[in-house]
Amino acid sequence: MPENSSPKRPKFAWEPPFIQPHRVGEINKFGRHRPREARVASVFGVDVELLKKNYGSPLFVTSEERLRANVRRIKKAFAVRWGNTCHGWSYKTNYISAVCNILHQEGSLAEVVSAFEYEKARALGVPGEMIIFNGPNKSRAILERAVAEGAQIHLDHLDELNLVEAVAAAQGRKARVALRLNFDTGYSEPWSRFGFNLESGQARQAAKLAAASPQLRLCGLHSHLGTFILEPRAYGEQVKIMCKFMREIESSEDVQIDVIDIGGGLPSMNALQSIYLPPEQVVPSINEYAEVICGTLIEETRYRSHTNRGLPKLVFESGRAVVDDAQVLITSVVGTKRLPDGRAAAVLDAGTNLLFTAYWYNHKVETTGEARGALADTVLFGPLCMNIDVVRHSVQLPPLRAGDSLVVSPVGAYNNSQWMQFIEYRPNVVLVHEDGEVSVIRAAEDLSVMMAQDRLPEHLATPFAPVRSAGCNHFEAAAETQAKTLRPFRICRG
Numbered sequence: 001m002p003e004n005s006s007p008k009r010p011k012f013a014w015e016p017p018f019i020q021p022h023r024v025g026e027i028n029k030f031g032r033h034r035p036r037e038a039r040v041a042s043v044f045g046v047d048v049e050l051l052k053k054n055y056g057s058p059l060f061v062t063s064e065e066r067l068r069a070n071v072r073r074i075k076k077a078f079a080v081r082w083g084n085t086c087h088g089w090s091y092k093t094n095y096i097s098a099v100c101n102i103l104h105q106e107g108s109l110a111e112v113v114s115a116f117e118y119e120k121a122r123a124l125g126v127p128g129e130m131i132i133f134n135g136p137n138k139s140r141a142i143l144e145r146a147v148a149e150g151a152q153i154h155l156d157h158l159d160e161l162n163l164v165e166a167v168a169a170a171q172g173r174k175a176r177v178a179l180r181l182n183f184d185t186g187y188s189e190p191w192s193r194f195g196f197n198l199e200s201g202q203a204r205q206a207a208k209l210a211a212a213s214p215q216l217r218l219c220g221l222h223s224h225l226g227t228f229i230l231e232p233r234a235y236g237e238q239v240k241i242m243c244k245f246m247r248e249i250e251s252s253e254d255v256q257i258d259v260i261d262i263g264g265g266l267p268s269m270n271a272l273q274s275i276y277l278p279p280e281q282v283v284p285s286i287n288e289y290a291e292v293i294c295g296t297l298i299e300e301t302r303y304r305s306h307t308n309r310g311l312p313k314l315v316f317e318s319g320r321a322v323v324d325d326a327q328v329l330i331t332s333v334v335g336t337k338r339l340p341d342g343r344a345a346a347v348l349d350a351g352t353n354l355l356f357t358a359y360w361y362n363h364k365v366e367t368t369g370e371a372r373g374a375l376a377d378t379v380l381f382g383p384l385c386m387n388i389d390v391v392r393h394s395v396q397l398p399p400l401r402a403g404d405s406l407v408v409s410p411v412g413a414y415n416n417s418q419w420m421q422f423i424e425y426r427p428n429v430v431l432v433h434e435d436g437e438v439s440v441i442r443a444a445e446d447l448s449v450m451m452a453q454d455r456l457p458e459h460l461a462t463p464f465a466p467v468r469s470a471g472c473n474h475f476e477a478a479a480e481t482q483a484k485t486l487r488p489f490r491i492c493r494g
């Protein structure tokens, strides 16, 4: 056979040999640790490699079926225990339009915390009366719109109360408002920077002012305990405190509270870095939360049957518990290396630019290809030229190769909103529809998107503008050359 016709053999990457201490079967306080490789070929029923081929990598993949199922399950847990309940979709958790509209189709209100989020909800077609307007920074302009459109405005501080009053007076309307409260339940660190503090008497003062104002209709009480609250009893205490306050102000002021809004904070099945046990063992079920919340509400509002007041509507604003596990991130290995301490490492095409939550979760990482060798402690770096860009500091993975795909989950909460355009473009986000069809719900950025908001003053229209300063005489020559081709320009002598 002539030399040049011999069949080509596939080339495998050569990896230098290394010595690693054998750790499999190590004992920890729960027994022997036997890491198992987690491997998947498809996500939400669609082949990973096909998704990558069609939509590129990295890629966020969202499941319509999972999202609808999640919100229905959570709403049902409350509705079977307290008939009059409503979910407010927390826009900041994931404000991709398709995600918001799936939840609105399921009957969720829009819970927004800024002018941008308010405008987005309206642009999606949510009527003003179906918007809960939270947040500490509401400008006069956006309040004018919210009051005119009948949104429920949750007051954060006294200046805002006065501003809403003035806006409503100017429009000759009565604004629908709720008071955001903060207090100590004894179970979680109080978020005392939002709303009016109960223990100090501020909340009482605000209730008095709102109740007395001809421009405000105080219809609700709101509080948000915090996030990833693992103790259902925290919510029981929250409801108890809010109901006690409702009873107090209803007896001292001329108000009727129709809404008790307990905010969000229910955990998802993600693994917090600070918690040793896996989420399956530490995250209580939705029913456990609903049981405590609704049970307390039933107890604390029993007295109302002897009055002419109806029962309040229970609003909850869950974000992460609804959307987190409805989305995964597909990422590719760009290259591998061995760190000086012997650990395996891989550089991925997605990092903390896309996975902001990698700073506090140990996301699940699954491989997609054939089984390949023993698992080893591996560090997953992102693509950024920044030392803190680490997706996982330590995860047991088989040997990786450039081009391999990894699936990171759950990632649906707070990544599509807190991701940052830093160094890299943001990638496609796709939705797997209920019938299995796949479509892009947020297109990948490109240079035109990135430069769309830049404005170049005339004198900066070209990159090599002739600016002369001491020690930079070569600019003068460049300027003279440019003078022949580019106009207008000017030599600046410093």
Ligand SMILES: Cc1ncc(COP(=O)(O)O)c(C=O)c1O
Residues within 6 Å of the ligand: 090, 093, 111, 134, 224, 226, 227, 228, 263, 264, 265, 266, 317, 318, 319, 320, 321, 413
């Ligand atoms: C007022 C309010 N409601 C709801 C949420 C959603 O919280 P989570 O995603 O923890 O359910 C937040 C998040 O911080 C919030 O500030």
